[in-house]
Amino acid sequence: MDLPAQTVPAPAASASRKRLAVVLLNLGGPDAPESIRPFLVNLFTDPAILRVPGFIRPWLGRLIAWRRTRPATENYAILGGKSPLLELTIAQGQALEALLNKDGLNADSVEEVKCFTAMRYWHPMSDETAAAVKAWGPDEVILLPLYPQYSTTTTGSSALAWIKAAARAKLEVPTTIICCFHSHPGFASSTAEIVRGAWDKARSELDPAIPLRVLFSAHGLPESIVKAGDPYQWQVEQTVAGVVARLDLPDLDHVVCFQSRVTPQKWIGPSTEDELERAGHDKVAVLVVPIAFTSEHSETLVELDVEYREEAEKLHVPGYFRAPAQNSHPGFIGALADLVRHGRTSNRTLCSFAGPRQCPKNHKDCPHAALIGRLEAMPGTPVERTARARTAA
Numbered sequence: 001m002d003l004p005a006q007t008v009p010a011p012a013a014s015a016s017r018k019r020l021a022v023v024l025l026n027l028g029g030p031d032a033p034e035s036i037r038p039f040l041v042n043l044f045t046d047p048a049i050l051r052v053p054g055f056i057r058p059w060l061g062r063l064i065a066w067r068r069t070r071p072a073t074e075n076y077a078i079l080g081g082k083s084p085l086l087e088l089t090i091a092q093g094q095a096l097e098a099l100l101n102k103d104g105l106n107a108d109s110v111e112e113v114k115c116f117t118a119m120r121y122w123h124p125m126s127d128e129t130a131a132a133v134k135a136w137g138p139d140e141v142i143l144l145p146l147y148p149q150y151s152t153t154t155t156g157s158s159a160l161a162w163i164k165a166a167a168r169a170k171l172e173v174p175t176t177i178i179c180c181f182h183s184h185p186g187f188a189s190s191t192a193e194i195v196r197g198a199w200d201k202a203r204s205e206l207d208p209a210i211p212l213r214v215l216f217s218a219h220g221l222p223e224s225i226v227k228a229g230d231p232y233q234w235q236v237e238q239t240v241a242g243v244v245a246r247l248d249l250p251d252l253d254h255v256v257c258f259q260s261r262v263t264p265q266k267w268i269g270p271s272t273e274d275e276l277e278r279a280g281h282d283k284v285a286v287l288v289v290p291i292a293f294t295s296e297h298s299e300t301l302v303e304l305d306v307e308y309r310e311e312a313e314k315l316h317v318p319g320y321f322r323a324p325a326q327n328s329h330p331g332f333i334g335a336l337a338d339l340v341r342h343g344r345t346s347n348r349t350l351c352s353f354a355g356p357r358q359c360p361k362n363h364k365d366c367p368h369a370a371l372i373g374r375l376e377a378m379p380g381t382p383v384e385r386t387a388r389a390r391t392a393a
């Protein structure tokens, strides 16, 4: 596969010039119709996603992927047979790289920053990217998930995949993992700016007599994963509270809901579809805000823009509007730059937007409780080396 953003010249070693590789972690999406099935197989055979005994997983995962291929193919056909996620993630990386190189990271040191992309379920995946990062020869690596809220199924899974790939590539440099930024002030403000713009536009198009309700719609999760201790739902609620506080819309009618249920188990709710039904019943228009995706992809462009819009019409919802995802919004890229700066100076292997653990104790799958030990115990990995160096210091 051609990876223009990651084919980089070999390092021109210089003692005074430090190199920082920022690896953007994202989910990935098929790049052609024939990639849809193998992409889904990668997704459904991930132990973080399909929590069944290991000997059943390859069979069951393939079966679920096979069943999902048809609806997924129909969805991706609307987008020309592929996901836009890679292009949008590369664009975010380019904007972040330009900003970090322009503004610098520390007043007292001159550094060169390069952004790379590692996708979890489709190319470029961690092994390819770890090799590209190694070839560039950084002094330090920062892993930056494009998921604001931590879930074992997303950031947790990607971080583990990266650490294993980095060990295979013998990429032995200090590595910091930014685990979440659900309540980062810059992230909340830039999201509020986007939502406020969409709100003002919707209001200007809507009959003033019709009330408008904001549906903050996040990707759902099976309830069993949340009950097992995954902090994702709690973190989504924190994001929404932070964004609403910055909207300057007193008494805003809003709700947090969850979309994209793809397995038969019980998923967390309320579902976005149920909220559309309630809006139809209450005769209020809706502004749907994707709150757990930072770029457009199949679930915003197809599920929100096509399927739920049609559903809203059927349910006689008197108006349907959708706020865009962050993509390369300057405020959002500024927030990512701040996370990188903070991660570098935190002196932590695992760093939230504010440094230490943010999740209340009952979320036992918070990475500060559940992931850090596993990462540090992986022999020969960059994280283990960072941990040892930090312990020694």
Ligand SMILES: C=CC1=C(C)c2cc3[nH]c(cc4nc(cc5[nH]c(cc1n2)c(C)c5CCC(=O)O)C(CCC(=O)O)=C4C)c(C)c3C=C
Residues within 6 Å of the ligand: 027, 028, 029, 030, 040, 043, 048, 049, 068, 071, 072, 075, 083, 084, 085, 147, 151, 153, 154, 219, 220, 221, 222, 232, 262, 263, 292, 293, 296, 297, 298, 299
């Ligand atoms: C916050 C983000 C996400 C969480 C949490 C998440 C959990 C999760 N996802 C599935 C199954 C599928 N997800 C699919 C696509 C997809 N998922 C996310 C994000 C989260 N997933 C994104 C950004 C994308 C889109 C990629 C793209 O198309 O550009 C898909 C494939 C599409 C489809 O078939 O509709 C599946 C399947 C599960 C089971 C799960 C938690 C257990």
Ligand SMILES: [Fe+2]
Residues within 6 Å of the ligand: 219, 260
């Ligand atoms: Fe998903």
Ligand SMILES: [Fe+2]
Residues within 6 Å of the ligand: 150, 231, 357, 358, 359, 366, 367, 368
């Ligand atoms: Fe946490």
